[in-house]
Structure formats: C-alpha cells, structure tokens
Amino acid sequence: MIIRNGLSSSESVSEGHPDKLADRISDRILDAFLELDPMARVACETLLADQFVVVAGEFETRDPEVFEAVRAEAERLTRDVLRSTGYTTAESGIDPDGCEVQIRFNHQAENINQGVDRSDGELGAGDQGLMFGYATDETPERMPAPILCAHRLMRRQAEVGRSGKLPGCGPMPSRKLPFGT
Numbered sequence: 001m002i003i004r005n006g007l008s009s010s011e012s013v014s015e016g017h018p019d020k021l022a023d024r025i026s027d028r029i030l031d032a033f034l035e036l037d038p039m040a041r042v043a044c045e046t047l048l049a050d051q052f053v054v055v056a057g058e059f060e061t062r063d064p065e066v067f068e069a070v071r072a073e074a075e076r077l078t079r080d081v082l083r084s085t086g087y088t089t090a091e092s093g094i095d096p097d098g099c100e101v102q103i104r105f106n107h108q109a110e111n112i113n114q115g116v117d118r119s120d121g122e123l124g125a126g127d128q129g130l131m132f133g134y135a136t137d138e139t140p141e142r143m144p145a146p147i148l149c150a151h152r153l154m155r156r157q158a159e160v161g162r163s164g165k166l167p168g169c170g171p172m173p174s175r176k177l178p179f180g181t
Helices: 018-036 064-085 110-116 145-163
Strands: 041-048 052-060 100-107
Touching (some): 018 041, 018 052, 018 064
Parallel strands (some): 052 100
Antiparallel strands (some): 041 052
C-alpha cells in the first residue's frame, strides 16, 4: 500500500489502557484453556469500569473438567494480569485485590458448535471476525512506520513507568502530572 501525497497516522495505547488490559485478560484466559486443551474453542471478552471487571464468553473443551478448572482459576488469573500490569491500588487505576471481578462462562452455543463440527467430518467456521493489515518495506519489521513508532513509544512509556524514574507514569499515565500543566 503506497500513500501518495497523503498523511498516515497510527495510535498505540499503553498496556494499562482499559482496552489493552481487557485484551490481556481475555488472552490469559485463552492461554489457560489452551494449556489444558489445545483443541479448546474460546470466545472470551473482558470489560473494565470503575473497580469492576467482567470476564465472559463461550467455551468448548473436549473434557468438561477443563472448562471447570479454568472457570475456577479465572478470577485469580484476572487479578494476576492487573498486578503484572502495575496496578496496585484504586488510586493507581484499579485495585487488583479489592475490585469486583465477575466471571460469566458458558459452554459454546449449540448452533455455533454445529457450524464448526460438521457431520461430514470437515471442520467448518463458527463465529468469525475479520482483520485487515498490510506489510510494507518502510521498516525492517515490515510494519508501517507510524504504527511501529507508536508501539515503540508505548513500550518505552511502560519501561519508564516500571522503573519508577518518572512519578505518575504507571500502567495508565496519571491524569495528575507531577509537574504543573
């Protein structure tokens, strides 16, 4: 894709941003299922708001005990992701130990399951999404330069936040900057 006489921009959010944090929690649940059942089917979503986390989805495992095992661990896994991101208290953005966490797991809907496990033995498609992207020669990584720069800035912000060198630069940069604005 070549952009001529135009402007291309990209954004990247910090690891503590609610959207990124929600994705990390959902990814951790996915990993837990796949560690126990590599053939598990996982549709997991996470919502975060005001000291409240909901982890919900539909899951299909060969062994029902896998479903129960991950459901039993889901709250701990959620709190671990919050902690590993750097959240410590409500003042930091969310209290990993004091926030409310609700887990809402269901077995995969029968109509989706029927679309995947076809009667002819072939594997069909279930509930699918669509992604768009492209490779470019702008960078050695083959990523468009604007998104690569945005990702690098966010990684550096995370490093500085973890180091403690810049107060207020935690998982989600503070709205109250340590120097006057």
